[in-house]
Amino acid sequence: MASETGIGASVLRKEDARFITGAGRYTDDLGQHGQTYAVFARSPHARAKIGSLDTAAAAATDGVVAVFTGADLQADGIGDLPCGWTVHSKDGEPMVVPPHPPIAVDRVNYVGEPYAVVIGETLEAAKNGAEALVADFEELPAVVDLASAASADQIHENVPNNQTYDWELGDKAATDEAFAKAAHVTSIDIVNNRLIPNAIEPRAALGEYDAAAGTYTLHTTSQNPHLERLVLAAFVNVAPEARLRVISPDVGGGFGSKIFVYAEETAVIWVAGKLRRPVKWRAERSESFLSDAHGRDHVTHAELALDGDGTFLGLRVKTIANMGAYLSTFASSVPTYLYGTLMAGQYKTPAIYVEVQSLFTNTAPVDAYRGAGRPEATYVVERIVETAARELGMDPAELRRRNFIEPGDFPYETPVALTYDTGDYEASLAKALDHADYAGFAARKAASEAAGMKRGIGFSCYIEACGLAPSQVAISLGAGVGLFEVGEVRVDVTGSVTVVTGSHSHGQSHETTFAQIISDKLGVPFENVTVLHGDTGRSDYALGTYGSRSLAVGGSAIIKATDKIIAKGCKIAAHMLEADAEQVSFEDGSFTVADSNQSLTFGEVAFSAYVPNNYPLEELEPGLSEKAFYDPPNFTYPAGAHICEVEVDPDTGVVRIDRFVAVDDFGHVVNPMIVEGQVHGGLAQGIGQALLEHGVYDDTGQLLSGSYMDYTMPRADDLPSFTVDTTVTPCTHNPLGVKGCGEAGAIGSTAAVMNAVTDALGVASVPMPATPETVWRAAQGGE
Amino acid sequence: MEISITVNGAAHQVDVPANTLLVEVLRERLGLTGTHVGCDTSQCGACVVHMDGDAVKSCTVLAGQAAGAEVTTIEGIGTPDDLHPMQAAFRQNHALQCGFCTPGMIMSAIDLVQKNDGDLDEAAVRDGLEGNLCRCTGYHNIVKAVLDAQQSMAAG
Numbered sequence: 042m043a044s045e046t047g048i049g050a051s052v053l054r055k056e057d058a059r060f061i062t063g064a065g066r067y068t069d070d071l072g073q074h075g076q077t078y079a080v081f082a083r084s085p086h087a088r089a090k091i092g093s094l095d096t097a098a099a100a101a102t103d104g105v106v107a108v109f110t111g112a113d114l115q116a117d118g119i120g121d122l123p124c125g126w127t128v129h130s131k132d133g134e135p136m137v138v139p140p141h142p143p144i145a146v147d148r149v150n151y152v153g154e155p156y157a158v159v160i161g162e163t164l165e166a167a168k169n170g171a172e173a174l175v176a177d178f179e180e181l182p183a184v185v186d187l188a189s190a191a192s193a194d195q196i197h198e199n200v201p202n203n204q205t206y207d208w209e210l211g212d213k214a215a216t217d218e219a220f221a222k223a224a225h226v227t228s229i230d231i232v233n234n235r236l237i238p239n240a241i242e243p244r245a246a247l248g249e250y251d252a253a254a255g256t257y258t259l260h261t262t263s264q265n266p267h268l269e270r271l272v273l274a275a276f277v278n279v280a281p282e283a284r285l286r287v288i289s290p291d292v293g294g295g296f297g298s299k300i301f302v303y304a305e306e307t308a309v310i311w312v313a314g315k316l317r318r319p320v321k322w323r324a325e326r327s328e329s330f331l332s333d334a335h336g337r338d339h340v341t342h343a344e345l346a347l348d349g350d351g352t353f354l355g356l357r358v359k360t361i362a363n364m365g366a367y368l369s370t371f372a373s374s375v376p377t378y379l380y381g382t383l384m385a386g387q388y389k390t391p392a393i394y395v396e397v398q399s400l401f402t403n404t405a406p407v408d409a410y411r412g413a414g415r416p417e418a419t420y421v422v423e424r425i426v427e428t429a430a431r432e433l434g435m436d437p438a439e440l441r442r443r444n445f446i447e448p449g450d451f452p453y454e455t456p457v458a459l460t461y462d463t464g465d466y467e468a469s470l471a472k473a474l475d476h477a478d479y480a481g482f483a484a485r486k487a488a489s490e491a492a493g494m495k496r497g498i499g500f501s502c503y504i505e506a507c508g509l510a511p512s513q514v515a516i517s518l519g520a521g522v523g524l525f526e527v528g529e530v531r532v533d534v535t536g537s538v539t540v541v542t543g544s545h546s547h548g549q550s551h552e553t554t555f556a557q558i559i560s561d562k563l564g565v566p567f568e569n570v571t572v573l574h575g576d577t578g579r580s581d582y583a584l585g586t587y588g589s590r591s592l593a594v595g596g597s598a599i600i601k602a603t604d605k606i607i608a609k610g611c612k613i614a615a616h617m618l619e620a621d622a623e624q625v626s627f628e629d630g631s632f633t634v635a636d637s638n639q640s641l642t643f644g645e646v647a648f649s650a651y652v653p654n655n656y657p658l659e660e661l662e663p664g665l666s667e668k669a670f671y672d673p674p675n676f677t678y679p680a681g682a683h684i685c686e687v688e689v690d691p692d693t694g695v696v697r698i699d700r701f702v703a704v705d706d707f708g709h710v711v712n713p714m715i716v717e718g719q720v721h722g723g724l725a726q727g728i729g730q731a732l733l734e735h736g737v738y739d740d741t742g743q744l745l746s747g748s749y750m751d752y753t754m755p756r757a758d759d760l761p762s763f764t765v766d767t768t769v770t771p772c773t774h775n776p777l778g779v780k781g782c783g784e785a786g787a788i789g790s791t792a793a794v795m796n797a798v799t800d801a802l803g804v805a806s807v808p809m810p811a812t813p814e815t816v817w818r819a820a821q822g823g824e
Numbered sequence: 825m826e827i828s829i830t831v832n833g834a835a836h837q838v839d840v841p842a843n844t845l846l847v848e849v850l851r852e853r854l855g856l857t858g859t860h861v862g863c864d865t866s867q868c869g870a871c872v873v874h875m876d877g878d879a880v881k882s883c884t885v886l887a888g889q890a891a892g893a894e895v896t897t898i899e900g901i902g903t904p905d906d907l908h909p910m911q912a913a914f915r916q917n918h919a920l921q922c923g924f925c926t927p928g929m930i931m932s933a934i935d936l937v938q939k940n941d942g943d944l945d946e947a948a949v950r951d952g953l954e955g956n957l958c959r960c961t962g963y964h965n966i967v968k969a970v971l972d973a974q975q976s977m978a979a980g
Contacts, residue, residue: 053915053916053918054915054918056923057914057915057920057923058904058915059923060920060923060926061898061907061911061914061915061920061923061926061927062858062899062902062903062904062911063856063857063858063859063897063898063899063927064858064899065858065923065924066857067857067860067924069857069860069861070851070857239959240922240924240959241860241862241868241870241922241924241925241957241958241959241960242860242862242922242924243861243862291922291923292922293860293922293923293924293925294921294922294924294959294960296959323861325864326863326864326865326868327864547922548921548922548923548960549921550921714918715918717918718918718921718960718965719921721961721962721963721964721965722921722959722960722961722962723962724962725959725961725963726959726962748863748864748865748867749863749865749867749868749957750865750867754959755962755963756953756954756957756963757949757950757951757953757954757956757963757966757967758947758950758951758953758954760950760962760963760964762946762964762967763962763964786962
């Protein structure tokens, strides 16, 4: 039984039964009698003063229930949306935080920023009301260009030079010394293009207030309902934490964009309390484009110092990161502790120095998007390593090998604050080269050339720090919350098991993966395990899902709770079998007394715990339900080798991906089918960044790529099938030996694609996305 | 306006404003929330249903246009105990993650297979599904599922 459904088996998903029959329950599928509808009035300008705002006509519109402005929220004591991670500048000063009212009060700072919310009996009435608002905007020049934002108009009164912080990491003097003795220095200037996350389910919220009990219930599309509840209670002041329940039902993808606490659900739950009626909101896709937190958006100069043999001596990185108009929930941490710390990559570069200046612009806030900082770091490291190999005339695989941290070097302390626990980078690269038939590349390139096409191959040997995060490390670096996870294992009277996890699944398949773990550890049939998540009313305070943490941290909490179940079960069994607890062991679903044929099934022990007749009540509480909090001692370090081979038509600029190989080391794998699926999805997003996707503002701050007709999402016919494989070095510090697989595809693939495109064209760089026009211009030798 | 419409074999009469969309009738009047809305430009395909035998984006069909029509939604093609071969293939091939695009994807895929008489190869499936966005799977397993279902639909 356990072998077919336990750890390591590609078990089909429990979740699928409802999703393939249309029985999923997403936030927009929910409704309440008497519910009203919220529509947000959004700024048409990138930067403006709100001279006056006349709500009378809107309020008088047929079917409009109420109109609220930012001033109304402020007058009621509603606080700003906070940023949860305080980064310090080089001079030791904490980052400068501008005010961020949920609904703009007297200024708007990006197109799409809400400045009022209109509540209607119907959606149409609310829309009509929003149309009837009369706002007198005094337009101001918008700050859009990131590279020059520090010297542009000051956006926020309290933020000089539009700079929230100027951060550094690493040893500057040692790095300067390394460059002084370098035989060769490779330099690159790169832009990491802005992306718009685009989970296919738009954000939504349903707020309810129970006037009799004085309690609030918010259903919303959140990756971490407890964090949502904490922020709404402790910072925004909607209600005391105990009177606010946040539920994330089925959520249609997140990719980071649903981690954050946004204006809309804040307003919805507050209005529900004011009106004492349910309030419903669902973003239209245009609103998603304008108001979901965007991703990436860096301008970077990097230099790599090498000796005459191609050994890396030092790396210098200087990045300007775009924060958008305000600091979103975790924005500050993304280009710093999730970016600068990854600059060692898979290499023994002895000296590294990273500087990051994070600036405000009049654009949508930028925060974590799949990979969050680590794709940007990988793009820097893997583009510069590939460029160095070309400049030195070395095989790019060979240059990497020469500098790899080797299996005997672990645990390996990098010059940028991390200690990698384990890895075997050569093993992943070797397997990837084999899958990609690297040996046959020259012949394929010749064949392409004979047909008038250009062929290139690109590598990316990435590392990521996942399993976020050791709480004390994170808090010492500025995190405002712990980053442990909670897991609860409730054994039912009849021996079935209910697991409550603080992780949230919005595509990651927790209901299946966590059931496999329980089935494996307790010998309970897979179908008798039910996994619950996404409800602050069900689980203890938890931190949710991001940073590939669900299995490494949430799964570890479940294992800890399971160990407690087994320990208690051994005591119960010892009593029932009249043996010493030390003599009882648990294996394959049975409690057995050593050196005897006496044993009890898991179900028999569970029943006894709840019908405690033959039971040591004087020593043990009845019941069999345990909970554990797990705080990881270190990050996990998934790593791998991605190889992309492309064929480019120089006449049209069209890039065709001929093959894409990803060999990843995620440690032990619980469900290979699910892991492969996670990699596929990540690859599509990474390839999308390289070839298709681009969040573009014009110089007045209007979003030009604000719909699916303007923002190029990867479609089925844009992508190839992928070759995906794994190597295994188990994580050394969590009970399952797992590392996390959710972000790897998006972290590793972008650099591989761009290395392949530049290789095909024989040029140093091509900007992302490498659209046909961009590639065609590069192929013609121009920009 | 008063509209007669047959959905998943059941006849309904609904009285809706003339600017009502078919997807609004399905979701809000008939409670068939398996059909999803993912965009506002008829690009994502989460709302695909079958109308008189053709796959249509129900966000782009007025309810009035569906008057008298036979509509089939994701709720009408199979049950957990008796799945349509396409539903079974999606499950078997792990062709869904968050599940949000899945109903539209399955309805489009059924139409694609039915109209191509078993002739679909990988490229044709990719081409045929380019009106449906999925952000989770990278399409890899969706393509596999559709090719598998092509076999099982022919056999079944």
